[in-house]
Amino acid sequence: MNTHDTQRSARESHEGDTEALRLAVVVASTREGRFAPTVAAWFLRQTAHRHDLAVDVIDLAEARLPEGLSGRPGPEVSEVAGRIDAADAFVVITPEYNHSYPASLKTAIDWHYAQWRAKPVGFVSYGGLSGGLRAVEHLRQVYAELHAVTVRDTVSFHGARSCFDASGEPLDPAGPEAAAKTMLDQLIWWGRTLRDGKTVRPYAA
Structure with a gap:
């Protein structure tokens, strides 16, 4: 096969790739009065018109994962594990607490390992002056340890509550x-x- 045929084959393969990417959107904050629903609802509107995505929202406030990692994982852990495992990619929506990300998100990450492996992660962050970007930089190191790939570009809202109108x-x-x-x-x-x-070829961790 010559170069032209190879390029044409690759192009036809790409054009024929109609299977939607399974995207899990992880909403990290679990605090009472959290701003996360506003940011998450906006982001989901950005994905709604994308026919190349099939979205599953994992809201950690609803998942109620155990805080401690001791003992046998309960049904809540197993349910979230199955959804993370089924995803092809992730977007994490996170605030910044004390220059880092929420403990609830670290718990969700630590209850799972292989389910994150060799998959890409994107970030939507929000906060004060930094827009949550310090939380994102910490998360890049954590996800690297899980053999996940974090994409370069992010979405960030600086002074988040002043960025949205009353309708969200x-x-x-x-x-x-x-x-x-x-x-x-x-x-x-x-x-x-x-x-x-x-x-x-299976990923070799």
Whole structure:
């Protein structure tokens, strides 16, 4: 097969890839009065028109995972484990608490290991002046230990509560929408590439 035929074959393969990427959106905050539902609802509206995504929302406030990691995992852990395992990619929606991410998210990460492996992770963060970016940088190190791939571009809301109107829409939607598209495009590329690669050769951890 010559170079032209190879490029045409790759292009046809890409165009024929109609299977939606299974995206798990993890909502990290569990605090009473949390701002997470506003940010999550906005982000889910960004995914709603994407026919290349099938979205599952894992809200940790509803999952009620045990805080301690001792003992046998209960049904809550098993249920979330199955949903993480089924996903091809993840977007973590996280606030920043004391320059880092919530303990509830660390618990969700630590209850699972192989389920995250060789899959891409994107981030939507929110907070004060930093927009949650310090939490994201900490999470990159954690996910690297799990053999997950974090995509470069993120979505961040700086001074988050002042960024949205009473209906839950950003006051300046153009920037966040463009950032969400860039992040999702990268995530889908990595998600498809890693998913296809694992069908040819299992990942060696």
